[in-house]
Amino acid sequence: MKKEGIVFRSTGSWYDVKTEDGESIQCRIVGKFRLGNLKITNPVAVGDVVIVTIEEGDDEGIGSIIEIKNRTNYVIRQSPRKKHQLHLLASNVDQSICVMTIAQPKLKQGFIDRYLLMTEPYNIPTRVIFNKADIYSEGDLNVYLYLKDIYEKIGHPCHLVSAITGEGIAELRAALQDKTTLIGGQSGVGKSTLINAIEPHLALRTDDISEYTGKGQHTTTFAEMFELTGGGRIIDTPGIKTLAFSHFEPLDVAHNFKEIFKFSENCKFSNCMHRDEPSCAVKAAVEDGEISELRYMNYLQILEEIEDQNYWERHSDM
Known part of the structure; x- marks a missing residue:
């Protein structure tokens, strides 16, 4: 029997799924699920809408997740234990x-x-x-x-x-x-x-x-x-000790500090990283107080951390 439900709890190997009729089913995963070409530690996240099958006989009441419906979004972080893998925190x-x-x-x-x-x-x-x-x-x-x-x-x-x-x-x-x-x-x-x-x-x-x-x-x-x-x-979600971004390229950081991205449209160079480049609109905005110096310093620190890893180290999970 197939049912649709939402994953309410993840323990890493078991998933609690609540079905449309309010039933709570403990489920395992059947098959392999991927998130694009990213290597993730947990293929199913809390918030996922899934299709499960209910086992009969001795394991009655135990389900198997056989399909994950399309996600509207998801949140991932670098795995705290395996820095070249990613961990799905939640979806939808x-x-x-x-x-x-x-x-x-x-x-x-x-x-x-x-x-x-x-x-x-x-x-x-x-x-x-x-x-x-x-x-x-x-x-x-x-x-x-x-x-x-x-x-x-x-x-x-x-x-x-x-x-x-x-x-x-x-x-x-x-x-x-x-x-x-x-x-x-x-x-x-x-x-x-x-x-x-x-x-x-x-x-x-x-x-x-x-x-x-x-x-x-x-x-x-x-x-x-x-x-x-x-x-x-x-x-x-579990308490987070640190957040690192080995899965990002430097430009990913520049594009996702929203105010930096906004001012970057006026930089002289399209690939400006807003450090030592001439005619940088972002640095000018920091000096004028339009961009928080605190945010800008954090941006530079994250860039430095990512660049400390060479290209092959950052892409070892692809």
Whole structure:
């Protein structure tokens, strides 16, 4: 018997699929699935619409995924364990949320730009959430206002929230209504606590920041989708330690920093990388304050990381 459903949970070898009639089926993969010519560690992602067959006999209730329907989009990242392979985080999402904190753990602003570089190639609208507002000092709040100005100017709404006091939660919940939203962030930013504040009945497991390292401890092991009572779905993902881009070419970076791409149309050279080239409109925009110097410095750092790998190393997975 064939049924269509959506993948709600992925453990790497098993997938929980919810069918149109609300049945939840544990599934394995039958056959090989590819994503173009990219080498990926997990061929099926949470959010995928799939066709499954239900096994009979001793394995009744166990299904097999035999087909993946066309995706409207997907989000991939460099595999944290195999740098020449990619990992599918989710598919068919309407928007994404990058959860950050300014304190506990201390802000790593560069992570925001790396997260946006993960979603921008697929035109996925992304919001930046600054959690733990209840512990922010006046200086921390000034940092928030500074970053809010940078990111809202380039089209990324920012929210100041506290999962503990409830500040900003109602506004955030409204932004999630009737949409499928991918939620990501570094370990320790309170992502699971934030999801519990948005949808209390989920009661996701949470851990405190490690007193020894000052870093967050993972509480989400696998990607999982949850239904929201007000309409919509959220896809929770494991905490991200670092984001690298060995699968990108330098021009991919330049094209997906949206304000850099916009100003690059006025550069003297069509292949300008906006470093030492003459008549560079991007560098002029940075000097004039039209492009954030912070964003520009992160752009240069990511370029340098990619160029440190030679061409064959970057393309070893093709």
